[in-house]
């Protein structure tokens with residue numbers, strides 16, 4: 001319990017990464033699969049990622065991200081993609097697994113499938129759901145990274161159109177954020193954490 005609070009408390013948006021440090025593909029996969037334990041409505045998991053580790057790809061991504069240096073200096077850049085077609089693409093596998101695990105009776109599959117697909121047919125709903133659940137996944141990426149002593153920096157400061165062109169991402173997809181991941185430059189100091197509103201300023205208990 002205390003461990004989890006520590007991971008949340010210690011996470012910061014790291015501005016200065018050690019550009020000499022690399023991370024292995026296996027570690028990236030481990031972090032992303034841990035993060036994919038994030039909840040999503042109907043377990044549709046409407047996220048995809050492209051992970052840039054090559055120096056050249058990161059350099060171009062930096063330009064697309066309005067020259068934010070951390071994009072080039074981080075060991076990797078995780079491009080989080082929210083997939084508004086997730087229901088169509090994932091529904092069968094998700095429902096079949098629900099049947100196998102005893103969540104749902106086989107006879108109910110078709111009715112459930114049609115109900116879910118009809119909601120996701122509405123483009124606004126599909127967009128909202130895909131971005132919402134991808135954001136939950138993204139938060140998990142940042143927390144999971146801390147487990148391995150890695151630092152992250154989420155960013156939405158980039159030209160989404162150029163990013164999609166560069167990475168050949170389908171036009172219908174959304175990119176809610178990119179996440180730089182790596183090790184902090186030990187020679188640079190971070191400013192103190194930015195102000196957070198107190199509960200009384202953002203909440204009420206009724």
Ligand SMILES: Cc1cc2nc3c(=O)[nH]c(=O)nc-3n(C[C@H](O)[C@H](O)[C@H](O)COP(=O)(O)O)c2cc1C
Nearest residue numbers: 011012013014068154155156157158176177193194
């Ligand atoms: C979706 C998202 C987009 C962000 N985009 C940028 C960005 O483009 N550039 C940047 O310097 N910081 C960006 N940030 C970082 C925030 O400014 C930072 O998280 C916030 O100031 C709080 O600091 P902390 O994360 O260290 O507590 C972004 C954060 C989020 C969640």
